Amino acid sequence: MTQDPAASRLFSAPSRRDLMAGAAAVAGAMAAGQVLAQPAAPKKARWRRWNVASPQGQKALASYAKAVEIMLKLPPEHPNNWYNHALTHTVDCPHGNWWFVVWHRGYVGWFEQTVRQLSGDPDFAFPYWDWTASPKVPAAMFEGVLNPNNSAYIQSLDAFNKAFGPVLEKFWAGLSQAQNQQLLIRGLRFPADLLFDIGPKGGPMFFAPPNARGSTPQNPGFDTITNNAVSSWMLNDALSPRDFIGFASPKSNYHSSITGFGVMEGQPHNKVHNCVGGIWTDDQGNTTYGDGFMQSNLSPVDPLFFLHHANIDRIWDVWTRKQQGFGYPTLPADNPSYVDPKGDLVRWQSEPFLFFTDAGGAPLPPEKQKAKAYQTIGEFDYDYEPGSGENVVPKLGAPKLKAAAAPTRYAAKLKTPTGTSLGAGDVAVPAAVLAQAAKPEGTSLLATITVDLPPFEHGGDLAVVLNTPEGQPVTPASPGFVTTLSMFGRHLVTRPVTFTVPLSPPLAKLAKARGTLEAAAPSGLNIRLVRLSGKPLLTETPHAHHADAGATTATPQVLDIVINAN
Incomplete structure (x- = not known):
């Protein structure tokens, strides 16, 4: 210092x-x-x-x-x-x-x-x-x-x-x-x-x-x-x-x-x-x-x-x-x-x-x-x-590309949270794009999920699951499991936060488990946010110079889900 x-x-x-x-x-x-x-x-x-x-x-x-x-x-x-x-x-x-x-x-x-x-x-x-x-x-x-x-x-x-x-x-x-x-x-x-x-x-x-x-x-x-x-x-x-x-x-x-x-x-x-x-x-x-x-x-x-x-x-x-x-x-x-x-x-x-x-x-x-x-x-x-x-680094002398093509974006239609989901959304991604994403070296699908988190949401990681029915138990070994959204440190959260996670490898895993045509619903992808087991890191009442009324009892809310296809 x-x-x-x-x-x-x-x-x-x-x-x-x-x-x-x-x-x-x-x-x-x-x-x-x-x-x-x-x-x-x-x-x-x-x-x-x-x-x-x-x-x-x-x-x-x-x-x-x-x-x-x-x-x-x-x-x-x-x-x-x-x-x-x-x-x-x-x-x-x-x-x-x-x-x-x-x-x-x-x-x-x-x-x-x-x-x-x-x-x-x-x-x-x-x-x-x-x-x-x-x-x-x-x-x-x-x-x-x-x-x-x-x-x-x-x-x-x-x-x-x-x-x-x-x-x-x-x-x-x-x-x-x-x-x-x-x-x-x-x-x-x-x-x-x-x-x-x-x-x-x-x-x-x-x-x-x-x-x-x-x-x-x-x-x-x-x-x-x-x-x-x-x-x-x-x-x-x-x-x-x-x-x-x-x-x-x-x-x-x-x-x-x-x-x-x-x-x-x-x-x-x-x-x-x-x-x-x-x-x-x-x-x-x-x-x-x-x-x-x-x-x-x-x-x-x-x-x-x-x-x-x-x-x-x-x-x-x-x-x-x-x-x-x-x-x-x-x-x-x-x-x-x-x-x-x-x-x-x-x-x-x-x-x-x-x-x-x-x-x-x-x-x-x-x-x-x-x-x-x-x-x-x-x-x-x-x-x-x-x-x-x-x-990922091209060899010396490789041809330059004229511009970085913007990814294709697909916005989710959010669904009302249920007893097993903190939030969910259906994303209408074309079947051809999904088929390419499930292939090795195919289209890269990245989901950006915007979540309104409580200020002290540093524990109890939230899990992202793909095309998994409501009520079905979710573990890291589940075919539709994508990853968890992890915070780091003790930074105070005062606004909605976005997390970007890759969907292509989990989609390929799902395709292998169910067959390619069953990896995605006809409407595209369903993405849900659920809690895994565990207790939160912070169990004490936060000090006054950080806390707002009701901050410790708030529940995470999904505000937006967007998929980018590269």
Whole structure:
């Protein structure tokens, strides 16, 4: 965390990557007004982020562990104390909106420089955990300080509050007006609000050893729902959108609000966090809620966080190179209008990120406090060892497409909720489209479901089921089961939220189970939202600076279902 957003230090000239992007030729006809970065001849970056399973990735883990051990020993008031870096995420991280990928690129990128400096390893870059190829926690992450259950970590919430209560008081006293406004958006008026949120009644966000991580050496893998979320078919669907908002998550007015979740954020990102954090759904649909930092906004206390988010950033890089290869947009549209003179691109680039620090814990200059600074890898100057998802990137020299064709949209006719459904809708999708969607490498069907959620709907995942009769029991093994809609963290929900989920693989599964002609009703698709078993995460009454009258008794309502066919 840092208080003062002003800083006088100078930064280096643009990297080779920036210069290449700026000089790249524009190829093909672009979507109207969109400025695109085009691919240039590949050059080696200064640093490489390796797969954690590789020898180079294991070597990076040793340097990482060395730095973590140093940071855990630093006094609480030191800016590079391990928990201070995690608290930056707690007070400022965006989830459920179009700043999710860009904020986390900046957060991980600056912290990578801190680890590089403290470890004494000039070649350090975060290894990434390719959970599609290896859907279990890497064995080395259970060793030493890479395991948050290690004795070097704070052993109780009381000890955490005692150590960081004075630190937060000093932090709040040094806030700039702009920083204070950012915290007020989250309902954080003073340190007591944050400590309440972290504690058991507001969160919990803090998990003491031996319960600091849900995954164990004896059970390092995922439940069925999370295995589906990290599968190659889910990853391919996450990479399929041809526009930035479709890939990154929906637009929002500011980065501390939740608007919705694209496939990539809502499925592999959220579900890996929650499963490793102790939230487990068995094959009968019963959910148990264990402990673990990864399920909360204090998730960076678990060193696994940075391997997880290195992979999320890698997937963004894969998607960007796919877009460049086909001549598609890589950023939000440059579309100023009389309604919004800035347009999507400038509004997205201008969003303030005011709490990042450099490798020494010092505040950043103004130009590094906006989203635009992290729209490319830029001065971080790393690249990735190839991993899952590279199959979507066209080969060099592949022909450019003239424009990103807009998907065909099919709107649902909503139905009255029943005793077994929170909401349902019939979607008239042509039989030919459904037949193509049920084939491998066929049409990609993505359903965007808009749900009005209670403010504290963070547990009891809602399940999406396809062409399944009312009253029929639903489990993750059911032929019509699609996935669940998972939240992450303790963000307050104050407006309807959209979730985008892939329908093509579940449709193919249904077709295999029933026969192709029986996979869909003559009218098209029926999509329902139902509850799986389990208890909600939040059982205490929320604190007054967040709660509205009746907020804790509201029932989720389905407001809209739209299917996009690519």
